[in-house]
Amino acid sequence: MPTRFLKANTTMLKDERITVKVDFYDKGSLLALSYKEGLLNLSHTEHTMAKRVAVIGAGVSGLSSIKCCLDEDLEPTCFERSNDIGGLWKFTETSKDGITRVYKSLVTNVCKEMSCYSDFPFQEDYPNFMKQEKFWDYLQEFAEHFDLLKYIQFRTTVCSVTKRPDFSETGQWDVVTETEGKLDRAIFDAVMVCTGHFLNPHLPLESFPGIHKFKGQILHSQEYKIPAGFQDKRVLVIGLGNTGGDIAVELSRTAAQVLLSTRTGTWVISRSSDGGYPFNMMGTRRRHNFTAQVLPSCVLKWSQERGLNKRFDHTNYGLNITKGKKPKIIVNDELPTCILCGTVTMKTSVKEFTETSALFEDGTVEENIDVVIFTTGYTFSFPFLEEPLKSLCTKKIFLYKLVFPSNLERTTLAMIGFISLTGSILAGTELQARWATRVFKGLCKIPPSQKLMAEATKKEQLIERGLMKDTSGDKLDYISYMDDLAACIGTKPNVPLLFLKDPRLAWEVFFGPCTPYQYRLMGPGKWDGARNAILTQWDRTLKPLKTRIVPDSSKPASMSHYLKAWGAPILLASLLLICKSSLFFEIGARKTMGQNFSLLNKYLARINLLGYEGCTKSY
Numbered sequence: 162m163p164t165r166f167l168k169a170n171t172t173m174l175k176d177e178r179i180t181v182k183v184d185f186y187d188k189g190s191l192l193a194l195s196y197k198e199g200l201l202n203l204s205h206t207e208h209t210m211a212k213r214v215a216v217i218g219a220g221v222s223g224l225s226s227i228k229c230c231l232d233e234d235l236e237p238t239c240f241e242r243s244n245d246i247g248g249l250w251k252f253t254e255t256s257k258d259g260i261t262r263v264y265k266s267l268v269t270n271v272c273k274e275m276s277c278y279s280d281f282p283f284q285e286d287y288p289n290f291m292k293q294e295k296f297w298d299y300l301q302e303f304a305e306h307f308d309l310l311k312y313i314q315f316r317t318t319v320c321s322v323t324k325r326p327d328f329s330e331t332g333q334w335d336v337v338t339e340t341e342g343k344l345d346r347a348i349f350d351a352v353m354v355c356t357g358h359f360l361n362p363h364l365p366l367e368s369f370p371g372i373h374k375f376k377g378q379i380l381h382s383q384e385y386k387i388p389a390g391f392q393d394k395r396v397l398v399i400g401l402g403n404t405g406g407d408i409a410v411e412l413s414r415t416a417a418q419v420l421l422s423t424r425t426g427t428w429v430i431s432r433s434s435d436g437g438y439p440f441n442m443m444g445t446r447r448r449h450n451f452t453a454q455v456l457p458s459c460v461l462k463w464s465q466e467r468g469l470n471k472r473f474d475h476t477n478y479g480l481n482i483t484k485g486k487k488p489k490i491i492v493n494d495e496l497p498t499c500i501l502c503g504t505v506t507m508k509t510s511v512k513e514f515t516e517t518s519a520l521f522e523d524g525t526v527e528e529n530i531d532v533v534i535f536t537t538g539y540t541f542s543f544p545f546l547e548e549p550l551k552s553l554c555t556k557k558i559f560l561y562k563l564v565f566p567s568n569l570e571r572t573t574l575a576m577i578g579f580i581s582l583t584g585s586i587l588a589g590t591e592l593q594a595r596w597a598t599r600v601f602k603g604l605c606k607i608p609p610s611q612k613l614m615a616e617a618t619k620k621e622q623l624i625e626r627g628l629m630k631d632t633s634g635d636k637l638d639y640i641s642y643m644d645d646l647a648a649c650i651g652t653k654p655n656v657p658l659l660f661l662k663d664p665r666l667a668w669e670v671f672f673g674p675c676t677p678y679q680y681r682l683m684g685p686g687k688w689d690g691a692r693n694a695i696l697t698q699w700d701r702t703l704k705p706l707k708t709r710i711v712p713d714s715s716k717p718a719s720m721s722h723y724l725k726a727w728g729a730p731i732l733l734a735s736l737l738l739i740c741k742s743s744l745f746f747e748i749g750a751r752k753t754m755g756q757n758f759s760l761l762n763k764y765l766a767r768i769n770l771l772g773y774e775g776c777t778k779s780y
Contacts, residue, residue: 212236213348214601215322215336217545218355219313220248222578222590224300225278226353227309229594232686233602238349239313240338246304246313249359250297256384261359261539263293265387266411270403270432270492272439274698276585278303279592279677280688285701289439290432316340319545322352322574332571351573351601353594354554358579359383359539371514375533382408382536388415394531396420397519399511401427405536406493413504420519420527424510425486426479428469431494439702440492442674445584447656450640450675473497479507487635541579550574557633558624559617562646564593565600567613572600584639588677592646595686604685605649640675652684669695 212235216226219241230237242260245251249261256262269276269290273283281303287295304310320337325348327333334349362381366372372379382404388411396416398409401423409421434440453461469490475481478500482488499505509522518528543551550566553559554576559567563580575597578590599605607613623629647653659667659682670679678695681688 212350213238214351214353214598215240215319215334215347215349216312216353216355217319217322218248218357219246219315220355220357220578221250221300221587222357222594223248223353223355224304224309225587225591226355226577226594226597227312228278228307229591229598230353231307231309231312232595233598235351235598235601237312238347239309240317240319240336241313241315242318244315246310247297247300248357250293250300252293252297252386254386256386261357261362261383262386264382264385264408264411265293267293267407269293269296271585272432272441272702274439274676274702275441275445275674276587277677279588279681280686280690281306282678282694282698282701285704288705289702314338314340320344321547322545323547329570332573334573351575353575353577353597354543355577355590356541356543358541358581360541361539362535363538363540364535365537369511369514372533374516375514375530376516377530378532380532380534382534383539385534388412391416391532393417395527395529396532396534397422397508397511397527397530398534398536400536400538401425401491402489402536402538403491403493406491406496408534408536409505410493410495410499413499419499419505420508420530421505422508422511422519422521423480424483425489426475426482428475428482428488428490429480429493429496430469430490431472432492433494441584442676442698442702445639445675446673447640447671447675450638489636556621558620558631559614561607561613562596562649563637564597565607567617568610570610572607575600580642581634581636582639582642583636584643584675585677589639589643591677592643592650592680595652596646596650599650599685643675643680647680647684650685652680652682652686654679654682663692666692666695669698674698 214226214230214235214237216223216230216237216239219227219239223239223241224246227237227239243251243258249263251262252265253260253262272289273287273291274289277283277299283299284302287299291299317338317340320339321335322337323335325331325333325335332350334352336347336349336352338345338347362383364381366379382400385408391412392415394416395418396412397420398405398412399422401421405421405423406427406429409419413419430440432440434443436443456464469475478497480500496505500507508525508527511519512522513520514533517530518526519530519533520526541555543554546554550568553568554566557563557579560576560579561567564575564577565572566574566576575593577593577597578586580586580589580593582589596605600607620629624631644653654670656667656671659670666682670682673695676695676698678688678691678698681691682695
């Protein structure tokens with residue numbers, strides 16, 4: 162039985178006979194009822210709403226996409242080429258399968274409260290920053306809790322994703338997959354690409370003259386797993402991102418010497434901030450974002466650099482940003498100490514290699530190098546897509562809000578997780594998936610493809626002519642991007658309204674850390690547990706730290722917690738009391754002055770009665 166009336170079309174024919182066509186929405190199909198010549202006919206018609214969705218990849222963004230499809234009553238089928246979930250977070254001893262995996266010692270650089278799924282907090286006893294196996298456990302818990310595993314086809318590679326002949330009308334795709342040598346073809350109403358950023362290692366050997374003469378070992382960080390095998394060797398690490406810093410620090414404990422080469426330099430921050438709290442929770446806040454939008458850029462830059470140099474002077478450590486290069490930040494607790502102790506030596510970029518040595522841009526030479534490790538990042542590609550879509554999707558400028566390709570007349574293909582943020586990628590991909598699934602259903606609209614292509618093409622031309630900066634490689638501001646997507650969905654927190662309705666919650670939302678739960682407070686996908694998750698986020702942060710309980714040590718933290726929670730109401734009450742006290746003080750002062758004047762008049766009258774003689778009489 163049809164569940165919802167959509168539209169009715171009435172056409173008057175020449176012979177006065179009437180045809181009435183009524184379309185109903187019934188779980189993804191349109192049911193047409195036609196009345197003509199006294200006969201009632203039922204037939205299914207084509208529709209534009211997506212129902213079956215192909216999800217490519219079962220990593221962090223793939224799991225988000227499966228769940229978001231289910232939340233919107235869509236039917237997901239996920240294709241994963243490995244034998245388990247988690248993508249790069251599933252550690253393996255080797256990289257022979259060509260799939261990028263984490264190295265064994267990796268520790269997350271975004272704390273748990275900032276990097277969880279928005280309706281599934283980490284268990285309170287999980288550490289704030291965790292090793293890769295602990296994070297993978299969380300992904301497994303998430304998949305099991307929402308029963309996602311039954312929608313995943315493991316050991317299945319997607320061979321091709323092509324438009325169907327009637328794509329302009331239906332938006333459907335032909336998806337060809339391979340499972341253990343067997344090919345399969347299926348039709349899907351929409352596709353979500355969740356293959357991630359770390360697909361193909363970027364190994365720029367052509368940029369290093371003489372590298373082919375080098376007789377030592379050369380590898381990309383994708384091949385690095387454990388420090389075994391590097392004992393007592395001189396290792397040159399090229400590239401200073403989070404991975405380069407981590408590998409250099411780990412190898413400094415076993416290698417004879419580690420040389421760390423960087424073209425640009427970087428700011429280095431620690432996982433713990435002032436007071437020992439996770440730096441993400443102290444820095445990623447709406448009030449900071451508001452301040453950054455108000456302050457002049459030069460003042461903001463000066464303030465940030467002053468704060469970053471507070472822990473140690475980056476210039477003294479050879480880490481300062483090269484003039485003219487874009488500033489970047491890495492998270493590393495030990496790199497400054499390793500430089501201070503001499504186990505890691507900072508170097509400029511390599512100018513040339515010989516058989517056993519490296520000549521650097523500053524003219525220095527390092528001899529007897531045994532191993533060169535390139536931590537030069539990755540490139541992403543989509544071999545299963547057809548041209549020109551394949552090439553266009555690699556250019557972020559042609560992805561509307563970094564999700565939808567601009568050239569498709571039907572918005573039934575979404576790129577999930579191809580973003581670089583100043584905050585949690587997991588939280589960003591989840592919000593992308595929530596938006597994409599609602600676009601598939603027709604509940605959220607995006608501009609026409611002609612308009613999007615025209616705007617993107619114009620930007621590309623301006624960049625080529627040097628009239629506009631290419632920011633496609635820059636990290637996006639976390640709160641700004643999340644709020645942008647949330648506004649499209651209708652889930653952006655309304656902070657002024659919250660201050661009127663729930664001051665305690667509003668205080669945490671604006672002045673506290675911008676945790677993913679904020680995007681579950683209102684609108685589509687609202688989660689009833691979001692408020693409590695926000696108000697208890699500091700409890701979960703401190704819980705794993707309190708493994709040694711000292712009776713009096715918890716009081717200051719507890720008082721601080723209550724001041725944060727009740728700060729706004731107390732401030733408001735204090736202002737009212739001050740105003741009220743001022744009024745009473747004024748009335749009281751007037752009354753007291755009146756009494757004093759009465760006594761003074763009596764005293765003066767007595768003086769007049771006594772005369773001068775009484776006044777000069779000795780006492």
